[in-house]
Amino acid sequence: MPIQTYLSQITTRYKTGISREHSYRGDLQTLLGTLLKDVLVTNEPAHIACGAPDYILTRKGIPVGYVEAKDIGVNLASKTLKEQFDRYRNALSNLIITDYLTFQFYKDGELTTSIVVAELQDGCIIPKPERFAEFTALIQSFSQQVTQSIKSPVHLAVMMAAKAKLMASVIEAALNSDDDTAQNSGLKAQVAAFKDILIHDISNSAFADMYAQTIAYGMFAARYHDTTLDSFSRIEAATLIPKSNPFLRNLFQYIAGYDLDSRLVWMVEELVQIFNATNVAAIMRNFGKGTRQEDPVVHFYETFLGEYDPKLRKARGVWYTPEPVVGFIVRAVDSLIKTGFNLPTGLADTSKVKVMVDSGISDKKGKPIQVEKELHRLQI
Numbered sequence: 001m002p003i004q005t006y007l008s009q010i011t012t013r014y015k016t017g018i019s020r021e022h023s024y025r026g027d028l029q030t031l032l033g034t035l036l037k038d039v040l041v042t043n044e045p046a047h048i049a050c051g052a053p054d055y056i057l058t059r060k061g062i063p064v065g066y067v068e069a070k071d072i073g074v075n076l077a078s079k080t081l082k083e084q085f086d087r088y089r090n091a092l093s094n095l096i097i098t099d100y101l102t103f104q105f106y107k108d109g110e111l112t113t114s115i116v117v118a119e120l121q122d123g124c125i126i127p128k129p130e131r132f133a134e135f136t137a138l139i140q141s142f143s144q145q146v147t148q149s150i151k152s153p154v155h156l157a158v159m160m161a162a163k164a165k166l167m168a169s170v171i172e173a174a175l176n177s178d179d180d181t182a183q184n185s186g187l188k189a190q191v192a193a194f195k196d197i198l199i200h201d202i203s204n205s206a207f208a209d210m211y212a213q214t215i216a217y218g219m220f221a222a223r224y225h226d227t228t229l230d231s232f233s234r235i236e237a238a239t240l241i242p243k244s245n246p247f248l249r250n251l252f253q254y255i256a257g258y259d260l261d262s263r264l265v266w267m268v269e270e271l272v273q274i275f276n277a278t279n280v281a282a283i284m285r286n287f288g289k290g291t292r293q294e295d296p297v298v299h300f301y302e303t304f305l306g307e308y309d310p311k312l313r314k315a316r317g318v319w320y321t322p323e324p325v326v327g328f329i330v331r332a333v334d335s336l337i338k339t340g341f342n343l344p345t346g347l348a349d350t351s352k353v354k355v356m357v358d359s360g361i362s363d364k365k366g367k368p369i370q371v372e373k374e375l376h377r378l379q380i
Helices: 002-015 021-035 045-049 079-091 129-142 153-181 186-197 204-224 234-240 246-256 265-276 296-308 310-316 323-340
Strands: 040-042 055-059 062-069 094-098 102-107 110-116 118-121 124-127 354-362 368-374
Touching (some): 002 021, 002 129, 062 079, 062 265, 102 129, 153 186, 204 265
Antiparallel strands (some): 118 124
16 A cells, blocks of 8 residues: 555654655655656755745646645644745645644645644654545545635735745745855846846845746736636736836746746746636726726735735835826926926926936935936836
């Protein structure tokens, strides 16, 4: 029986006294692969080093679940593991956490069931064969994940934010790993290009934050304009972001297109599954009508950022300004330019009008650095 064989193998390793968490990974991978004939069980060290769960389960390339394993005998309720487990539980809708003997099943962040296939007693692993059939049924049910439909903008923002947070931590870990190993990856090349063009002293953490937000929000914008609701992919998303937003379109295609770092693909595919379960245009149809918001794609960012990082939202001043107020500000600035600067066409004369904008970085005293920009360069 597969489970009995699995327990015999890990018992042999455990008795050596030198086995650790990673020693049993191949055994669990074999067990899962045996019980789930149509599922690919991936145990990729490069992904794990960058913050991915130990095992990724996919069916025809689509993620169906994740497994995070700790060493035999480790207390899964330990406070030292809480931060990592919370990050996974919040972002991954179908998750197992295990010490190779106890298996905890989580659905949408909530513990649904826990099963023990063997116990550790006086240094020996004691199988519980009466639980084998139940364990097999639970694993097979786990692989038949049915994604819930998302019916509200707030629910969508919460799920997007959770996955974007996990993605940012994975990206930062990948960049730190590249630094430690002097690896000249495509991801590091993107950081170098970003430093050269926009922010010269951006940190790995700040870049990871920008990268994750761009992918999450780029997919949102793409799905909003998607007319083929029964299919969606990251490659399709790169073509769906409207040309009227060339900055987001070009940035998304640059960082999330065909050359996406292989260590990040699994996390991006998790986002794809959210949008496959969402008719974004439908749930955004009435979004913001009460506050006279004319472009839900633009103003949804406030809702998303509020879930992703409320402090960042406050620091960046991302708050909705009603269109009538924006219109008044634009007209007032236009009038001031005409009368105060003797430019008859006002804002229309973009060859002469320049503005000062926040560069996104600060000087050594913490004061925001502003830079001079020609107006037409801001209209991207």
